[in-house]
Amino acid sequence: MATSESAVSKLNDGPNRISSNSSSKACTEIKSTTSKTAAPTLARVGSVAAIESTKSHYKSGGNDEDDEDDRDEKHVGNTQSIFSSMSLQRRILTMSALSLSIFIGSLEQTIVAGSLPAIAEHFKALGSINWIATSFLLASTAMQPLYGRLSDIFGRIETLIAGLLVFLAGAAVSGAASSMGMLIGGRVVQGLGASALISLVMVIVSEISIERERAKLTSVIAAIWAASSVLGPVLGGVFTQSDGGWRWVFYFSLPVGGLAGIFIVIFLRLPRPRDSFWKKLRRIDFAGMVIMVGGMVMVLLALSYAGKDYPWSSALVLCLLIFGIVVLGIFVLVEWKIPKEPIVPLRLFKNRNVGLALTQQIFMGATLFGPTFYIPLYFSIVKNSSSIVAGLYLLPYQLPISILAISTGFFVSKTGRYREPLWVGSAILTAGLCLLILFDENVTTGKAIGILIVSGIGMGILMQPVLLCLQTAILTRDIATGTTLFVAMRSLGGSVGLAVFQTVQQNRLNALLAPLYKKYAEHKSIIDATVQNQAAIYYDNVPSDLREELVQVFVKALRSVFYSMIPFGALVFILSLFLKHIPLRTKMAKTQANSDYKNDDTAGV
Incomplete structure (x- = not known):
């Protein structure tokens, strides 16, 4: 028993290191599983040893000062990632789909900058113009932390496609808007979907690749994210001055997003959660979700108002900021004590x-x-x-x-x-x-x-x-x-x-x-x-x-x-x-x- 505990406590892979004793047990399980099918998937790699090493890691506070040397040699795992096992054609189409998704998601953060004057003139609503950008930013930033846990429960592809559909619906509403209120509402919906596109693309790229391989893939996605954010104002100006006018700032996302969705559904295959829909629904930390989004929205509203619409010392800004921080503090306490599957597991922060x-x-x-x-x-x-x-x-x-x-x-x-x-x-x-x-x-x-x-x-x-x-x-x-x-x-x-x-x-x-x-x-x-x-x-x-x-x-x-x-x-x-x-x-x-x-x-x- 002592020997087993000692072996389990030595983590093989940073936070996920596995002992050599545990590795031999895991190898036996992997061999019996992989013999049934040749295509490697993430679902085939569960093992008791990994679970025990996980527990040991957290009990020790996530400190890996003493374990740096026993990394890859003892690590139990598949040497071939999901991405590397794909054919070249499927790799290209998969990365194209993910790239298009993050492109339109990040593009919408800045593309309206070049069209705001035209929109303000069209609706005769200069006083509300800032909310076109602010509403999108509020919705996307507040929702981003939630999508990680939701994708754990419902599946990566399912959650990404749902976010894409929400995003495209918001784009359609914004483009067809007949009033400033309708446009701002459409931007809120767009923001809710865009947060899934931006965050889950990075998650999926990370999940289908090994860390060494991941460095190349995530760098491409990061480059596209940065490029689209910077090109947004330029494209917004181009669309606004075109015959289609400012509405194509929003309509542009529809064909691009539709193509990305088709490619994702056809070419990207990941493990799917096995629970029924209602079981998945019961796993959601609704209390944590409401508290976190409420706190984030208050903080973001304070930052949006401060120095522009109201001084930092104004009662509105101070109240939003203080109450927002307090609510986020309550969120931390709730996540620590109550849910079995918290939105943000506090164990994450045990590693500096x-x-x-x-x-x-x-x-x-x-x-x-x-x-x-x-x-x-x-x-x-x-x-x-x-x-x-x-x-x-x-x-x-x-x-x-x-x-x-x-x-x-x-x-x-x-x-x-x-x-x-x-x-x-x-x-x-x-x-x-x-x-x-x-x-x-x-x-x-x-x-x-x-x-x-x-x-x-x-x-x-x-x-x-x-x-x-x-x-x-x-x-x-x-x-x-x-x-x-x-x-x-x-x-x-x-x-x-x-x-x-x-x-x-x-x-x-x-x-x-x-x-x-x-x-x-x-x-x-x-x-x-x-x-x-x-x-x-x-x-x-x-x-x-x-x-x-x-x-x-x-x-x-x-x-x-x-x-x-x-x-x-x-x-x-x-x-x-x-x-x-x-x-x-x-x-x-x-x-x-x-x-x-x-x-x-x-x-x-």
Whole structure:
């Protein structure tokens, strides 16, 4: 008995390591199972040894300081992943379907930016225009943590397709909207579905691949996510100026999403949960779901209002923020004590890499969305660029992100090292953010492109290794929950960052505009108009001397925003120094969760 306990307590694979004694037992089970069918699936890899090693890991606090050396040699698992067992044609079609899904999901986060003026003019509702973007962000960010657990219960493909259908329904409603209220409602529905697309694609890619192989696949998905987020405003402007008008900003997703759904259903096969629908429904932590979504919505609303519609010190913002944090605290207590299958298992945080990686994602979200929003604004003010041209100035930032994300993924896959790219990438990112303060009203295009390339290189190197660092620190059965939390923290970080940057910009503008109000008292209405719409700086009724001073004021305010981005980049770098290296698995892991699934012999064909 003592010998058995000793063997079980030595974990073979980071959080999932299995002892050599347990491995021999598991091998016997695997052989008897795999002899029945040649196609490898995730459902075939459950074993008592893995379950016991899981328990041992959590009892020991998830600390693997002493187990780093006994990794792959003793690991029990299938050397061939679901993805590698597919034919080349099926691999291409599967990745195409997943790529299209995350493309349209992330594209809708930013595509409306180029069409907001046209929509406001169409509905004569300038005061409600911000809710077109805010409603989508609220719904998608609040729901993202839920989809991991829902996909554990109902199945990955089933949950992804359900999310895709919800997303497409929201796109159809938004495109056909006859009022601003109908459009905002459609955007809420779109956001609910988009959160499934963005998060579950990452989960599925992680589940069909081994960690070494996963580095390459997730890097491609990360590159597409970054590219679509940046290209959104440009495509939005193009659609708005086309014959179809702004409605095609939403209709565009229908054929693309439909094609992605067909490919997913036909070509991607994963294990399916074996319980009946009603049993699955009873497994859902409804109380935790309601509490978490309520808390997230309150926090996100506070961040959306703060510094823009209301000051941070206003009663509304403070109440939403305080009550939201309190409700999220209650959610943690509920998850700790009550549900058998919590939405967010607290065992995740027993490994320090998990907490560090999720916290790092908050700051990364701010540094990713900050330049994406404020660089086009800078060029629209200084160069009087249209929304399309201003968006194109983001290409020197976006292209390095996509290229370096893929390159880094292949580097990690080849070497098995991910901490070093995190250090290098975060250092370059911080340097690039520091260089943004060189943007003034006289910056040359070449200089601006060079600065943006530096920031893009740093962000591109960071995109993939952070997720891999988190996934190596958790049990395979918690991959879905951990990955969806990861995506949610990035979205939350974007909201936090934009709220901070907007406050910095507004406060700086107020201070710099005060002298202009006195100097040009007769043009107060013109100055007010430029605050609401920066394009008004170049209206014909603006005197040339006032226009010149207004440009200087707005550029100084934007430079203050760029200064405020630097601490976020520095925190990303500092946190990366404390991440612990856990060697990457080279075999498919065994998980207790697999016992809840039934085999699909066509998987991986």
